[in-house]
Amino acid sequence: MTDCKILLVDDNKSILSALEILLQFEYKTVDSISNPNQLSSFPDLSSFDIVLLDMNFSAGVNTGNEGLFWLKEIRKKAPNTSVIMMTAYGAVDLAVKALKEGAADFILKPWNNEKLLATVKSAYQLRKTRKEVQQLKQKESSLKQVINQNKNFIIGNSRALNTVLSLVDKVAKTDVNVLITGENGTGKELIAREIHQKSKRKDEVFINVDMGSISENLFESELFGHTKGSFTDAKEDRTGKFEAANGGTLFLDEIGNLSLQMQAKLLSAIQNKTIVKVGSNKPIPVDIRLVCATNCNLEQMVADGIFREDLLYRINTIHIEVPALRDRDNDILLLADFFLKKFSAKYGKAGLRLNHAAEEKLSGYHWPGNIRELQHTVERAIILSDGQVLKANDFPFHNKFHPSSTDSPLTLDEMEQQMIRKALERHEGNQSAAAEQLGITRQTLYNKLKKQGN
Known part of the structure; x- marks a missing residue:
């Protein structure tokens, strides 16, 4: 016996009795009412899987309008419940009208028992499908909320930061493409997430793609x-990042690392607003808000012939330059205090604080690694701390970015970092050119920069 609740609505009690006898052996719950007016106050109508509804209740009336009226009422109260219409007066146009109004099917009286049971079974499957779709939508909504939870905060009140946030407020309300530039570690992804959270797409997904980590063949x-x-390791269908971000925001980080061939493929997808999966010829339309980020000078790369000018125009409708930490005045201490509280709680060292000398040292440092370097510096100091007060000596800076003749001998790691820094400076942040100068692949350079926290 199927665990299904069915409600019968017909003013003919003989019809109700016949239906109850037929259905009670197949379905767990079969209720009935003879007056459709009871539907208005019927308790928990949405708990019924199927309603069999007569189309005519008044004597001498066979237009079906009464049934259509109550169909609409049921659909308002219980949109996922399957409604099967019943009438002794068959008409194709009436059946079509009922189906357009949301009926699951149509039965003529007198009915064939086998056909009626088959119709009810199909209606029950429809009800189950609707419930599954609703549950999937609820799960999707919950997942999007989890994915979009912004666990990081934009902290600071400097004029430089407020100028950026003011621009974000204006841009977020539109759907224009945005290019975010700035040094490594300045928080470009946070700005991208802020744009998403303040946009009309905030309830959809934010998909982050690190372009520097994607090899050209993939x-x-x-x-x-x-x-x-479609290729050797393609053991199942796969949804790409563009399709996954449909309806939401797609954030392409490190876009300056793309080869010209990859740039051409990306440009085609952006221009046409469609993508084609590898191994398929079917175009798939995508609706995304595109936000890109880089620490490279894309205009110089265009002049050097290593970045497409037409792609730059496509992604650069609005340009946001994120300021370096050293240009954000007192934000250094605000961020240091935030990281102090965060990591003190994480490592069970509540009550830690900075003394005045430590604050002066942090404020006076150049912070070439920006916010990411500050975060790592504070975390390291907390891990190694013994007392309740962090002093200036707890923050040793080796000046590895500004060596002098009086510095102590450099380690191999420090020498490697200097070589990478100089190569990037020479090529204005172009990782491909810097890697070629250093005699390594772009991927190897990218991995070394990640390891260094840049």
Whole structure:
């Protein structure tokens, strides 16, 4: 016996009795009412899986309008419940009208028992499908909320930061493409998330793609997806980042690291607002808000012929430059205090504080690694601390970015970092050119920068 609740609505009690006898052996719960007016105050109508509803209740009336009226009422109160219409007066146009109003099916009286049972079974499957779809939508909504939870905060009140946030407020209300630039560690992803959270897409997903970590041979698969069997390791269909971000925001970080071939493929997807999966010829329309970020000078890269000018115009409708930490006045101490509280709680060292000398040292440092370097510095000091007060000596800066003749001998790691820094400075942040100068691959350079926290 199927665990299904059915409600019968017909003014003919003989009809109700016949239906109850037929259905009670197949379905767990079969209730009935003879007056449709009872539907207005019927308790928990949405708990019923199926309603069998007569189309005519008044004597001498066979237009079906009464049934259509009550169909609409049921659909308002219980949109996922399947409604099967019943009438002794068959008409194709009436059946079509009922189906357009949301009926699951149509039965003529007198009915064939086998056909009626088959119709009810199909209506029950429809009800189950609707419930599953509703549950999936609820799960999707919950997942989006979890994914979009912004666990990081934009902290600071400097004029430089407020100028950026004011621009974010204006831009977020639109759907224009945004290019975010700035040094490594300045918080470009946080700005991108802020744009998403203040946009009309805030209830949709924010998909973050680190372009620097995607190899060229997997670029199309990662961004556009692939079909099963399209290449050796394609053991199942895969959804790409563009399709996953449909309706939401797609954030392409480190976009300056793309080769010209990858740039051309990306440009085509942005221009056409469609993607084609690897192994397929079917175009898939996508609706995304595109935000890109880089620490490279893209205009210089265009002049050097290593970045497409038409792609730059596509992604650069609005340009936001994130200020370096050294240009944000008292934000250094505000951020230091935030990280102090965060990591004190994490490592069970509540009550830690900075003394005046430590604050002066932190405020006076150049912070070439920006916020990311400050975060690592405070975390390290907390881990190694013994007392309740962090002093200036708890924050040793080796001046590895500004060595002098009086410095102590450099380690191999420090020498490597200097070589990388100088190569990047020479090529104005272009990682591909810097890697070529250093005699390593762009991917190797990218991995070394990640290891260094840059």
